[in-house]
Amino acid sequence: MPGTIQAAMKRGVTIKDIAKKLNMSVSTVSKALNNDVSISALTSERVKALAKQLNYIPNEAARHFKLAKSFTLGLIIPDILDQYYAVAANGVEETAEKNGYNVILTQSHEDEQKEDRIVDVMIRNRVDGVIVSITKNRTDMQPFEKLLSIGIPVVCIGREPKSGQFDYVSSNNHDGAVMATEFLIGKGHRRIAHLMGPAGMRTSQARFEGYKQALANHGIPFRNELTECVDLTRAGTFAAMQRLMRLPEPPTAIVTFKNYVTLDAIDYLKKYYPELVDKVQFTGFGNLPILHHLDHKPLASIEESSFEMGEEAARILFERIGEDGENTERVYRSSQLPCRLVVHDDGE
Amino acid sequence: MPGTIQAAMKRGVTIKDIAKKLNMSVSTVSKALNNDVSISALTSERVKALAKQLNYIPNEAARHFKLAKSFTLGLIIPDILDQYYAVAANGVEETAEKNGYNVILTQSHEDEQKEDRIVDVMIRNRVDGVIVSITKNRTDMQPFEKLLSIGIPVVCIGREPKSGQFDYVSSNNHDGAVMATEFLIGKGHRRIAHLMGPAGMRTSQARFEGYKQALANHGIPFRNELTECVDLTRAGTFAAMQRLMRLPEPPTAIVTFKNYVTLDAIDYLKKYYPELVDKVQFTGFGNLPILHHLDHKPLASIEESSFEMGEEAARILFERIGEDGENTERVYRSSQLPCRLVVHDDGE
DNA sequence: GTGAAAGCGCTAACAC
DNA sequence: GTGTTAGCGCTTTCAC
Numbered sequence: 001m002p003g004t005i006q007a008a009m010k011r012g013v014t015i016k017d018i019a020k021k022l023n024m025s026v027s028t029v030s031k032a033l034n035n036d037v038s039i040s041a042l043t044s045e046r047v048k049a050l051a052k053q054l055n056y057i058p059n060e061a062a063r064h065f066k067l068a069k070s071f072t073l074g075l076i077i078p079d080i081l082d083q084y085y086a087v088a089a090n091g092v093e094e095t096a097e098k099n100g101y102n103v104i105l106t107q108s109h110e111d112e113q114k115e116d117r118i119v120d121v122m123i124r125n126r127v128d129g130v131i132v133s134i135t136k137n138r139t140d141m142q143p144f145e146k147l148l149s150i151g152i153p154v155v156c157i158g159r160e161p162k163s164g165q166f167d168y169v170s171s172n173n174h175d176g177a178v179m180a181t182e183f184l185i186g187k188g189h190r191r192i193a194h195l196m197g198p199a200g201m202r203t204s205q206a207r208f209e210g211y212k213q214a215l216a217n218h219g220i221p222f223r224n225e226l227t228e229c230v231d232l233t234r235a236g237t238f239a240a241m242q243r244l245m246r247l248p249e250p251p252t253a254i255v256t257f258k259n260y261v262t263l264d265a266i267d268y269l270k271k272y273y274p275e276l277v278d279k280v281q282f283t284g285f286g287n288l289p290i291l292h293h294l295d296h297k298p299l300a301s302i303e304e305s306s307f308e309m310g311e312e313a314a315r316i317l318f319e320r321i322g323e324d325g326e327n328t329e330r331v332y333r334s335s336q337l338p339c340r341l342v343v344h345d346d347g348e
Numbered sequence: 349m350p351g352t353i354q355a356a357m358k359r360g361v362t363i364k365d366i367a368k369k370l371n372m373s374v375s376t377v378s379k380a381l382n383n384d385v386s387i388s389a390l391t392s393e394r395v396k397a398l399a400k401q402l403n404y405i406p407n408e409a410a411r412h413f414k415l416a417k418s419f420t421l422g423l424i425i426p427d428i429l430d431q432y433y434a435v436a437a438n439g440v441e442e443t444a445e446k447n448g449y450n451v452i453l454t455q456s457h458e459d460e461q462k463e464d465r466i467v468d469v470m471i472r473n474r475v476d477g478v479i480v481s482i483t484k485n486r487t488d489m490q491p492f493e494k495l496l497s498i499g500i501p502v503v504c505i506g507r508e509p510k511s512g513q514f515d516y517v518s519s520n521n522h523d524g525a526v527m528a529t530e531f532l533i534g535k536g537h538r539r540i541a542h543l544m545g546p547a548g549m550r551t552s553q554a555r556f557e558g559y560k561q562a563l564a565n566h567g568i569p570f571r572n573e574l575t576e577c578v579d580l581t582r583a584g585t586f587a588a589m590q591r592l593m594r595l596p597e598p599p600t601a602i603v604t605f606k607n608y609v610t611l612d613a614i615d616y617l618k619k620y621y622p623e624l625v626d627k628v629q630f631t632g633f634g635n636l637p638i639l640h641h642l643d644h645k646p647l648a649s650i651e652e653s654s655f656e657m658g659e660e661a662a663r664i665l666f667e668r669i670g671e672d673g674e675n676t677e678r679v680y681r682s683s684q685l686p687c688r689l690v691v692h693d694d695g696e
Numbered sequence: 697g698t699g700a701a702a703g704c705g706c707t708a709a710c711a712c
Numbered sequence: 713g714t715g716t717t718a719g720c721g722c723t724t725t726c727a728c
Contacts, residue, residue, distance in 0.1 A: 065407075065413040080434050103453075
């Protein structure tokens with residue numbers, strides 16, 4: 001029985017119901033609810049009082065449709081189980097919430113096809129902006145260029161965009177690697193190896209540069225055989241460690257690309273060179289809380305500001321959303337957030 | 349200049365544009381796009397061809413509004429950084445995606461006020477259903493009852509609802525605790541302690557019951573002083589461990605409520621009873637991947653099927669969404685997913 | 697097999 | 713300070 005009170009209750013109270021009960025027009029009610037200055041205090045109060053009494057809940061779907069704005073941000077990260085991204089997501093969400101926005105959080109699982117589909121869904125749902133940490137093997141930026149072309153701004157985080165048309169927020173990987181390496185140099189090491197990330201990622205390159213820079217700063221010659229690429233799998237790290245430890249002169253310290261690489265490398269030593277596990281010293285990117293519980297851990301970690309990265313990305317995105325899409329002459333920004341060196345005490 | 353081709357491009361191609369170009373009505377185009385049987389194959393093809401050519405992207409916001417359905421699920425978990433919930437979220441998302449649904453993932457951070465606000469946002473956004481792991485201290489179910497009252501189904505996961513009106517999916521905590529305890533009994537232990545979770549949580553109670561059940565099964569008397577509640581903080585675990593270890597006869601094995609409690613308990617031993625750290629044996633809930641890297645780890649873990657929990661919750665939710673809201677005589681379901689005992693090998 | 701038209705709930709000119 | 717009205721893009725009856 002459409003039109004009955006029953007149906008209306010089920011459907012939810014609308015602005016029209018309020019208008020009718022108050023003998024006003026819907027526009028007056030709408031304005032009152034939106035604190036329009038042209039509405040008298042009395043009217044405004046009457047409207048709000050009745051709205052509360054009737055348990056009026058605005059239908060955002062209708063607003064979104066009408067305003068052609070979804071008040072929703074799309075966020076694409078490789079994996080929610082990687083705390084680096086989970087924390088960044090928190091930064092995005094907090095900033096979004098402050099701006100009255102929702103976030104649709106999605107994972108690409110490093111699958112480009114999945115990423116393409118996600119972008120499609122976001123377009124269909126008319127998100128107002130997208131923050132993305134692109135899949136590691138992507139070579140083109142096609143779906144993201146599509147977003148820009150239809151007026152949806154995009155901000156990249158963590159992983160550098162493959163073309164220059166995007167805002168980009170990341171850690172200062174170069175300086176972080178310098179800090180990690182210089183810390184080991186300060187501890188007296190001279191044969192310092194580098195377990196470098198995948199060569200295709202700019203992040204790997206930046207950290208590699210920082211590593212070399214630190215060596216140069218201290219007059220230590222760079223040796224090619226002391227840098228090994230890993231593919232971020234346990235097997236890959238084991239293979240790399242094997243090559244390093246079988247050198248005529250193995251390293252006495254190692255700068256690693258990432259948390260999990262460090263842990264796998266230490267496991268490798270535990271298994272094959274147990275006598276060296278307390279000798280070879282590590283520093284590396286990432287500071288997992290779990291490190292506290294480990295007996296064999298890196299000497300120090302490079303803590304990245306991933307929460308702040310998410311915040312900054314969202315801030316930039318909101319600026320872009322606020323901009324008039326007309327002026328095509330934009331300057332794309334690239335911000336590098338500082339890293340922090342955290343020394344792990346051995347006692348407690 | 350509204351109405352120009354420029355504006356149209358910016359605005360996006362609509363069903364109307366397609367209709368005009370093809371000299372058809374919008375209803376025909378709509379039906380063709382939605383594979384309505386009443387449309388001829390030829391028409392359907394022409395419409396789809398032009399849609400593709402014009403790069404038509406349906407405006408979901410308009411559909412949602414028209415259909416009074418958002419094709420969106422709300423998910424509320426305490427913390428995304430807790431992998432237990434992150435994995436459950438993945439289960440929800442995968443199932444949602446299969447059904448063409450989006451998920452709005454939110455975190456309560458164990459704050460009831462925040463949770464209230466989240467539910468409000470979800471109502472405003474007209475989500476079609478909600479999956480929630482309620483904050484641990486909540487005593488009422490008020491916001492969730494409100495959801496039900498306006499026809500939005502709710503499924504609880506992991507944490508038991510405080511009233512009987514909700515579907516609920518969780519691990520079989522009782523049987524898991526039995527397994528954990530019997531495993532230690534099988535290793536010859538007789539003085540087995542239990543680091544129990546917060547007394548207010550039904551999960552804690554269920555695990556506690558399982559622990560007692562296992563003891564009873566093997567004719568081991570339950571001793572009150574061997575069970576200590578923890579509040580899930582490191583300090584709380586340390587205090588509980590202190591009481592246990594200062595007993596005239598300290599336990600030789602301990603069943604813990606959760607991963608992090610185990611790790612903190614082991615840390616306590618490392619610090620204050622280093623000679624016992626390899627003697628006192630642990631089993632407990634949760635199987636973090638990071639456990640592999642630890643030197644001192646539990647003998648075995650009770651792995652919960654949290655991914656499956658998310659899947660199952662989403663499945664139930666979709667059933668409810670499909671139901672006609674009319675029949676008030678619902679039977680609310682409570683499913684307990686089995687746990688798995690995982691023994692940690694010492695080698696590799 | 698196709699078209700005309702109403703309307704979902706809301707906002708924003710514009711008129712008064 | 714308030715009301716009238718058009719319309720966002722789409723689906724869906726109901727006619728033909």
